Amino acid sequence: MSTAELLSTQEYKYGFVTDIESDMIPRGLTEDTIRLIVEKKNEPEWMLEFRLKAFRHWLTMTEPKHWPNITYPDIDYQNIIYYSAPKQKATKASLDEVDPELLRTFEKLGIPLTEQKQLAGVAVDAVFDSVSVATTYKEKLKKHGVIFCSFTEAIRDYPELVKKYLGSVVPTNDNFFAALNSAVFSDGSFCFIPKGVRCPMELSTYFRINNSESGQFERTLIVAEEGSYVSYLEGCTAPKFDRNQLHAAVVELVALDDAQIKYSTVQNWYAGDEQGVGGIYNFVTKRGKCAGKNSKISWTQVETGSAITWKYPSCILQGDNSIGEFYSVALTNHAQQADTGTKMIHLGKNTRSTIISKGIAAGRSNNSYRGLVKVMPKAEGARNYTQCDSMLIGSSCGANTFPYIEVMNHSSSVEHEASTSKISEEQLFYLQQRGISQEDAVSLIINGFCKDVFLQLPMEFAVEATRLLGLKLEGSVG
Amino acid sequence: MLEIRNLHAAINGNEILKGINLTVKKGEIHAIMGPNGSGKSTLAKVLAGHPQYEVTAGEVIYEGKNLLELAPDERAREGVFMAFQYPIEIPGVSNAQFLRLAYNEKRKHLGEEELDPLEFKDLLKERAKVVEMDASFMTRSVNEGFSGGEKKRNEILQMAVLEPKLAVLDETDSGLDIDALRVVAGGVNQLLTPDNAIIVVTHYQRLLNYIVPDYVHVLAGGRIAREGGKELALELESKGYDWITNPNVAGSANLNAAS
Ligand SMILES: Nc1ncnc2c1ncn2[C@@H]1O[C@H](COP(=O)(O)OP(=O)(O)OP(=O)(O)O)[C@@H](O)[C@H]1O
Ligand SMILES: [Mg+2]
Numbered sequence: 193m194s195t196a197e198l199l200s201t202q203e204y205k206y207g208f209v210t211d212i213e214s215d216m217i218p219r220g221l222t223e224d225t226i227r228l229i230v231e232k233k234n235e236p237e238w239m240l241e242f243r244l245k246a247f248r249h250w251l252t253m254t255e256p257k258h259w260p261n262i263t264y265p266d267i268d269y270q271n272i273i274y275y276s277a278p279k280q281k282a283t284k285a286s287l288d289e290v291d292p293e294l295l296r297t298f299e300k301l302g303i304p305l306t307e308q309k310q311l312a313g314v315a316v317d318a319v320f321d322s323v324s325v326a327t328t329y330k331e332k333l334k335k336h337g338v339i340f341c342s343f344t345e346a347i348r349d350y351p352e353l354v355k356k357y358l359g360s361v362v363p364t365n366d367n368f369f370a371a372l373n374s375a376v377f378s379d380g381s382f383c384f385i386p387k388g389v390r391c392p393m394e395l396s397t398y399f400r401i402n403n404s405e406s407g408q409f410e411r412t413l414i415v416a417e418e419g420s421y422v423s424y425l426e427g428c429t430a431p432k433f434d435r436n437q438l439h440a441a442v443v444e445l446v447a448l449d450d451a452q453i454k455y456s457t458v459q460n461w462y463a464g465d466e467q468g469v470g471g472i473y474n475f476v477t478k479r480g481k482c483a484g485k486n487s488k489i490s491w492t493q494v495e496t497g498s499a500i501t502w503k504y505p506s507c508i509l510q511g512d513n514s515i516g517e518f519y520s521v522a523l524t525n526h527a528q529q530a531d532t533g534t535k536m537i538h539l540g541k542n543t544r545s546t547i548i549s550k551g552i553a554a555g556r557s558n559n560s561y562r563g564l565v566k567v568m569p570k571a572e573g574a575r576n577y578t579q580c581d582s583m584l585i586g587s588s589c590g591a592n593t594f595p596y597i598e599v600m601n602h603s604s605s606v607e608h609e610a611s612t613s614k615i616s617e618e619q620l621f622y623l624q625q626r627g628i629s630q631e632d633a634v635s636l637i638i639n640g641f642c643k644d645v646f647l648q649l650p651m652e653f654a655v656e657a658t659r660l661l662g663l664k665l666e667g668s669v670g
Numbered sequence: 671m672l673e674i675r676n677l678h679a680a681i682n683g684n685e686i687l688k689g690i691n692l693t694v695k696k697g698e699i700h701a702i703m704g705p706n707g708s709g710k711s712t713l714a715k716v717l718a719g720h721p722q723y724e725v726t727a728g729e730v731i732y733e734g735k736n737l738l739e740l741a742p743d744e745r746a747r748e749g750v751f752m753a754f755q756y757p758i759e760i761p762g763v764s765n766a767q768f769l770r771l772a773y774n775e776k777r778k779h780l781g782e783e784e785l786d787p788l789e790f791k792d793l794l795k796e797r798a799k800v801v802e803m804d805a806s807f808m809t810r811s812v813n814e815g816f817s818g819g820e821k822k823r824n825e826i827l828q829m830a831v832l833e834p835k836l837a838v839l840d841e842t843d844s845g846l847d848i849d850a851l852r853v854v855a856g857g858v859n860q861l862l863t864p865d866n867a868i869i870v871v872t873h874y875q876r877l878l879n880y881i882v883p884d885y886v887h888v889l890a891g892g893r894i895a896r897e898g899g900k901e902l903a904l905e906l907e908s909k910g911y912d913w914i915t916n917p918n919v920a921g922s923a924n925l926n927a928a929s
Contacts, residue, residue, distance in 0.1 A: 617721060622758035625718050626772035626828060627746035627779070636771065640762025640811065 207432035246364035246374030260531040261560040276406035322378035339384040346382035361444040369475040380410035385420040396425035407438040416451035423454040434470040449484030461497035468527025471499025478505035482514035490517035506535035509543035516545040519645040524557035533563035538574035547578040553589035560592040574604035635662040677728035688892035704889035718752040747779040751834030753825035760812035797830040801857040818845035843877040855880030875907040
């Protein structure tokens, strides 16, 4: 018996499809498609302009297929449905008007939305395919001056705020997928925490892709004004389909003076089957700007799903003394591929960044960390600490680390540590000798390996993440 | 409780155990001694079910069951415990978390209710007294950064928590200072009941002053070369192993005695 080959034959329990009538637009992407989306969503002229500008730029861009350590067949962008919404009343006065089928779907996913059952202490924006279907605790939050609503509502109700910040961190021409998202994004969440407010509850968005033919292009914008604090959680699942689906999201965070944003993700999109058929292509641009002095942005991600993960949640440390953090666990199994990491761009004085990345590769999967630490000339006294650890399970998987370091200021310090390990047979035997099954032993070792990241997650999310890693590695055989 | 019959075992095709016979009854303490490389740890690991060792012949009956058919974790849940000669580090997993998981596995196996972290904390506190182990070790990662002696003490803490029926202690004394030896040996004695049994592997008579064996077995060349009572350990201490392993020396010694 050897440690080799861990299989996650565990059924993906979120793989069901909701039978609901959808309002879909025809496949394909042209300027007319964008006009149609704008029309469907009743958006103002400035949004049409924003989108068209992005689209025109996108046409001139090429897909980043070469530098990431991933391979996939060409995506036919004309064969995707760019807007798919469950048919329901356009504006919902209350949650009671949401289609019961949708409420049932989210309940099944562990996200009850109705008043009586709402999760305590967490406000949820539930996004189904292209639209937000419900947002809980909206009123309660409003009392504190916190705005938490769907992007569609934000454009309608808070146009000045959206205009001011949309695209301010991730410009429409930032990269191929961000440009595509800017052109066609259909919904998402908007959070605004006013000056001096500590958001009284966790805010979260739950993304669900249901339609097999549609892509999901959502947008999240979080603005934390001076001295405010917010913790935001993101979760995602999708049904099991045997064709690949594109998910190209953009997340922008803005932290002003002394503000703090903590952004946590547990990503569990459908990963495809053991042979690598189906699964989500997760091409996501996430970036936060520490615009003000003493501001802080922390990204914590637990990436377990998707056929392909391509994402680099980053921080632009503009304000003096600002802090950027990236804590990541990326687990790949079977034929999954992940190329993920972060960028820490130090602009301001005494800016600090910490990167802790834990990559776990099993099966035939491929797991790469790619990170950039850039210290600009004016970033006196900037400091970075990076630690990248990889763990290999079995001998058919691969793990890579691609650290890029560019330092243009000599008073700064950049530290990088990396390690690659395997679960040793001796560790497994030791745990088994104490009566712990091999599967639980693997799970325990993996959780230990990820501990520094899990510690950063809010309690409920940490429990969920631990459970998820256990599930993903269930069926592990020696 | 345990009956080992003609046990042969190999690693990487090298036969290390070449026909071991050993019977252990409830309430007994057995000491296994023998030169470096004679196969003492091999025997312990084979009993615990280490995957790298291949049993090529013989059988092991434990509590009426064929022990060799059970997976290592099943053996453990059935009450077989091995204190490692070289305990393993598990980074990021706290001692308390690890011990609770192990303890609850055993409870589940016995059809008993699992303990929650708070209940377990109380139990752990009690058991830690057996080996006088400081509470600060419970929140540290399993064996990580522990000194050699601390690791050994931690093994006996695990034994105290899991209360095995058959404990095989592989050189638990090596690495312990004189005071620690007394404490740990005292802990082991506290854990001995009329219903369980202990096999101690050691090189030194000193340990056997504290944990007094009913039988001493000397392993040499993969076989039990000599057996006796606790006096045998004293004899070994003064004469060394040559006396047993080198037939010529042994022969001449006997001749001398006879003449
Ligand atoms: N992987 C291996 N390949 C070949 N030989 C091995 C392997 N592992 C152990 N051995 C050999 O098996 C023999 C028995 O080793 P074992 O650890 O059981 O000895 P021991 O009696 O416990 O010794 P010590 O008193 O030094 O602890 C040794 O000669 C050792 O070199
Ligand atoms: Mg040994």
